[in-house]
Amino acid sequence: MTEITTVGVDLAKSVFQVHAVDGEGAVVLRRQFRRNQMLEFFQRLAPCLIGMEACAGAHHWGRELGRLGHNVRLMPPSYVKPYVRRGKTDHADAEAICEAVTRPSMRFVPVKSEEI
Incomplete structure (x- = not known):
């Protein structure tokens, strides 16, 4: 398998794209994961850049994936929207997030600690 360097994750209630x-x-990869499969997948993955839209659940996943050595970046959804090339689907959103996280002009939201 080719080495994965950047991942875009579209978070949802039970299935993540x-x-x-x-x-x-x-x-390299387009796939859906259930909530209980996420950590297992990212544990096997070499440290890479992971982008997610900032939402309530993103901070939890940001902390968990950061502990595994990944560089997690959260972005406001309104900053990701211009990168969606076609209809609003989970796959299109994950692709847009993957592209947006690599942009040098992108503004990121810090991952909140559990104490906050």
């Missing part, structure tokens, strides 16, 4: 690319931007 993952879009992953390699260093050249070629798509």
Whole structure:
């Protein structure tokens, strides 16, 4: 398998959409994961850049994936929206998140600690 360098995750209530690319931007993985499969997948993955839209659940996942050595970046949903190329679907959102997280002009939201 080609090494994954960047991952976009569209969070939902029970099924998460993952879009992953390699260093050249070629798509390596498009897949849905259930909540209980997420950590197992990312534990097997070499540390990489992970982007998610900032929402209540994103901070939990940001902390969990950060503990595994990944570089987690949260972005306001309104900043990701311009990168959606086609209809609003989980897959399209994950792809847009994956692209947006690599942009140098993107503004990020810090991952909140559990105490806050």
